[in-house]
Amino acid sequence: MSFPTLPTRLDGAELAVETRAVFKHYPPSTTALNGLDLQVPAGAVYVLVGPNGAGKSTAMRLLLDVVRADRGTATVLGIDTARQPALARAQIGYVPEVVDTAYGWLTVRGLLKHHAAFYDAWDWGYADALCRRLGLRPGERFRALSKGGARAVALVTALAHRPPVLLLDEPADGLDPLAREELAAILVEHITHAPTTVLWSTHHVHEADRLADHVGVLRGGRLLLQAPVDAVRGGLRRYRAEVPDGWTGAPGLNGDVLVRAQAGREITWTVWGEERSVAERLSASGAVVREAGRLSLEDAALALLRAGSAA
Template sequence: MSPLHPEPGAPAVATRGLHKRYGRETALAGVDFLVPEGAVYVLVGANGAGKSTTFKVLMNLERPDAGTAEVFGVDAGRGGPRARAQIGYVPEHHGPGYRWMTCGQLLRHAAAYYPSWDAAYAEHLGRALGLKPHRRAGTLSKGENRRLQLVMAMAHRPPLLLLDEPTDGLDPVIRRRTLALLADHLADTPTTVVVSTHHVTEMETLADHVGVLREGRLVAQMPRDELQRTVRRYRAGVPDGWTAPPGLPQARRSRAGRELQWTLVGEPAELTARLTAAGAEVREVTTLGLEDAALAFLAEEDTV
């Protein structure tokens, strides 16, 4: 299976040839983004890779220069409110628009827009996250504002959650509680989740699909099991003057004396055979954690 083609099935989110520029800067360059319905999809990338822009296009907050974006088969642009009604969204940067309202007032205001709003669930989430209903939105800290956003995104139990750095600004206790609430939410409510995060290890137990954006291009997209099967660390002894086989799909290399360590992408048996045929002695092949496997697609080669 190609890194750019996840498992077949009806997608909850699908973009095709998505392009977006801001002046001379390219934010998205032909992104074909597929999220299977019911998946927990972790989107990985450096700052400026295009993660937030992708979310904004899906929310119809930005219009693409080319390409299409659909949410449950509805065009995110032409479908507008119908598409957004299916989404609970936590943006990367957001200050409440009604700064004079209290948190409680803001939640009641949001409830009016969602027929599926679950007031008892909103109260439960607010209590669990330590939200203070009497606090005015304009006085909230970054972390407190994040908690409010999470409640507003989840309380109407949408079929799709778009979470852009959802734990950013949260202290360790609330961060763990947020992840536990998300796990409980997934157990109780049929939901597709797309999470953009720099804290990939936090999603280790929840993620089942992974995508990697690099400079506006989707360089990898696959089920989590396939990612960890095909991206591994190889340790090999090599003779002086050794040359790697041509076209070896390497992500990162380091060298100490006659020992070479590579993170390689591909079928382990095939890669081991190619290295051995080229004169290397493969001493160890190591499975990587979710974060290391995903970040391998972002790492520059190290030539030591």
């Protein structure tokens, strides 16, 4: 089946983070990024969605200049990350997917002091308040922390210098439900009081659903979709319809169907397009539309990643 034409450009927006035609290969045969054109508007909470291995973490590390692109460019606040990596990193707070334990012998306070030395804008009052909220004990050895505790420390180091750009790679991984709620509350307060662009990478979309205003869906190192959340919720719907015996589909619509399922004479199709037009085409084909429901952001992302499958 053909794939629908989905929005993948945010041209016209002021961009805080951008990659242009970025390719990254890992020997012998892994393509992590395949022409990535990431566009994160200034001040946005942009959720980058994709399964494990989609290239999300590689994209984050590229913006930090931890890895270099084979082709293409990346900029943060207009700074070329390959030409001025230190200056670019100074603008970024980063929570990695896997927290580095190389400084495990340090206490929480000692590790924060280590990070503070790199940032003139480090705010100790804010760092201490975050530690209290996240249940961190300053004198505890970093290597003795749980996975959630180590991630909480990474969050403090990312936020305490109030950077204009946050890169969050699975930031809720390892946190218990209460800590995840606290994380969301902290982020809301942080971006309310300090202008911040957030690039949040996850394969658990519900964790970022309430905060997201832009979304990118990444599969195989390439963006399937990049758009404001409202555009995604408005453009993608799940239709339930009854169809006559021998029904062969809706002419002119098949290319816009991402996911299709059928049980007897009932079909459930997830379709990209304007609701009235889709409903009219289904009706013209002999189908009786019973429901046209909007999808949550998580369901929309899953539909995009499953595009072409038949349940």
